[in-house]
Amino acid sequence: MYRPRNGRSPGTASVSQSALRCKIARAVRAKLKRIRDGQKPKVLDLFAGCGGISLGFERAGFVIVGGVERDPDAAASFYHNFFGKRLRPPPVWLTEGALDITRTNPADLVAKSVKGAGLAVDLLVGGPPCQAFARIGRAKLRSVTEDPEAWLSDPRADLYKSYLRFVAELAPCALMMENVPDFMAHGGENMAEEACANLEALGYRAWYTLMNASFWGVPQHRERMILVALHESVGSDWTFPGPTHRASPPTGYKGTRAAALALVTRGESDFLNKGDENTHFRQPPDEVASGQVKLKREVTVSQAIVDIPRIPIGQIVAGFSRKPREWPYGKVRLSDYASVMRNWRGHEASDCIVDHMTRYLPRDFKIFADMEQGEQYPEMHMRQTKLRNAAAKRMGLREKSVKWLELTAHLVPPYPADKFPNKWYRLRSRQPSRTLLAHLGKDGYTHIHPVEARVISVREAARLQSFPDGFQFCGSMNAMFRQIGNSVPPLLALTVARQLMQCLKRTQ
DSSP states (O other), rough: OOEEEEHHHOOOOOHHHHHHHHHHHHHHHHHHHHHHTTTOOOOOOOOOHHHHHHHHHHHHTEEEEEEEEOHHHHHHHHHHHIITTOOSSSOOTOSSSSSOGGGGOOOHHHHHHSSSSSOSSSSSEEOOTTTSSHHHHHHHHHHHHHHHTTTGOOGGGGGGHHHHHHHHHHHOOOOEEEOOOGGGBBBBHHHHHHHHHHHHTTEEEEEEEEEEGGGTTTOOOOOEEEEEEEEEOOOOOOOOOOOSSOOOOOOHHHHHHHHHTTTHHOOBBBOOOOOOOTTBBBOOOOHHTTOOOOOBBBOOOOHSSSOOOOOOOOOOOOTTTGGGGOOOOOOOOOOOHHHHHHTTTTSSSSSOOOOOOOOOOOTHHHHHHOOTTOBBBBHHHHHHHHHHHHHHHHHHHOOSSHHHHHHHHHSSSSSSSSGGGSSSSSSSSSOBOOOOOGGGTTOOTTSSSSSSBOOHHHHHHHTTTOOOOOOOOSOHHHHHHHHHHHOOOOHHHHHHHHHHHHHHHOOO
């Protein structure tokens, strides 16, 4: 079985591993007794972002006691939604400002806690930044450093070790970690398996798998690695929750999954061999349940945003996003999904919708209007070019003539087709959305509205990520989009949280 390369688990610089294991076990047993006597488990969210994971765990009955997040806007959103509305003050160690996990000492954090510091945290959740592992992040890093292997030495790849440091210090009963699929194949190493081995050395049993959010009612194809660990004192085995919805992710997602599973299926890693009893990987639950027929249909984009009002193009002007405005909901028949988003316990919607702001892109509104659903820019460019050529032939126009150029300007979009192979995409109404990215904070062209000639709004992006309408985002429009794109879908977190609650509450 693989062991940590440095010969010790995170957080064991001055404590022997056996002593640390005993210390963690004692703390976990005390926490389990309190939970099984009826108290709600307490959650600390690391790399919290605006709180997508916390929102799901809160809905499942957990108490959110704090979060660690370095981005000021995301930290402000987290604070506002989980503590800003409460009459009682939050724990003293939760600050409204940003916290950097690499500079935050877990012991100091707990020492400043409320009375009973040793029992302050029952469960850790979080998703270490994925940019170092995601292929899009790698491409960006290469372009900046001009080094094709720069992503291998990206310090963000080691941030998950800070997460393990908190585990060693805070002794949670259980934990959940989330990341992109490529976390399982980073530079020829399976970081998920390495994390599980480190957790095992601390006395935890750990498992990980791949889950696509569309199989759990999120109107978005979003593939993620989910890792769950239970301390051996919990006494429960773990099975990842089965899907609730039928879904059919596009071919590209199958390729992403296959690439992530390369080390698992080929067994080429020095710490992971196919069939090894110590392998912590579990088959994706949607594949295990592929034969089930009693599943709901996937939630589509149109079902997700059915009641969000239209934005007339004429009303989108410069400065549009800086003008706060409340929009009355559309008077339509609500989908089940929209009803959930408007009536999420603790984050219910008001009579109007907020953050319904979008980008002012006057040069491209006509191009958006000409695109068909499911179409990318190169496809649309080719189609419009063929229309131009057919019209020019009928009209007898000579190439490069004044009339030909006028016709070209009217029909063919001006940007070279080879410059935007995957960047522009018009959503399909009757399918889940493509994966929302943090890059929405830059332009939003990857998510063009399926019916209107514009990119999606902040609130529409929040709906596609399964954030309820009563959840408020802080910061500029760019910051809001970034927070949404970086988040774990709350509905996906909820399905894992419910399963964890059953494990923690179960008596022996």
